[in-house]
Amino acid sequence: MAQSEDLYAIADFCLVPIGTGEPSVAEYVAECVRVLEKTGLKYKMHGYGTNIEGPWSAVMQAIHDCHAAVHAKGAPRIATDIRIGTRIDRVIEPGTGNDHKVKRVEEILARDQKA
Template sequence: MALVEITVIPLGTGSTSLSDYVAGCLKVLEQSEGVKYQLTPMGTVIEGDLPIIMGIIANMHEQPFLAGASRVSTTIRIDDRRDKEGTMESKVLAVQNKIIRPGGTD
């Protein structure tokens, strides 16, 4: 299972606000099957099979053009671990379990 972080940046929109474009990209994800995703302040993390995610990314990249952007810059980071299954939650928990909390254990 792969974890992919994607940031889609529409350019040439005539506005500094991008939330409408982000919403359009998230609609692509909502209509996709076989993946989980989490919106973050600076991008979106997608969890699933890499070939499926890559198709979704192509559709997300296209979305701002359909909404009137004249240029789109998309950044993708892929974490594709094959020796064991990793999820968004398991990666966060692995770090949290190593943090020593006052009055607790690590």
């Protein structure tokens, strides 16, 4: 991999608005999803966060833009946990990284069922 090439990243992040005075953060999460929809990156929400994948710089920019949008919506503070994985031992077809990881585990479990 060339030094100037962007790493392909598979990230999981959980953005938590703080100080909104509301028991639900759904409106703020929806604002973040609106941002993600515009990125063109593959993402998938789950109950406690969002998986997103693509070039490292684009993934980081998307998370930054979510922060900016949620602040603009009125959240005075935001705490975000991020886990990021990269690999250079094989080529990851863009948009397939997280699905491949899940599929691999499902294949192992299916094999166990047959045994």
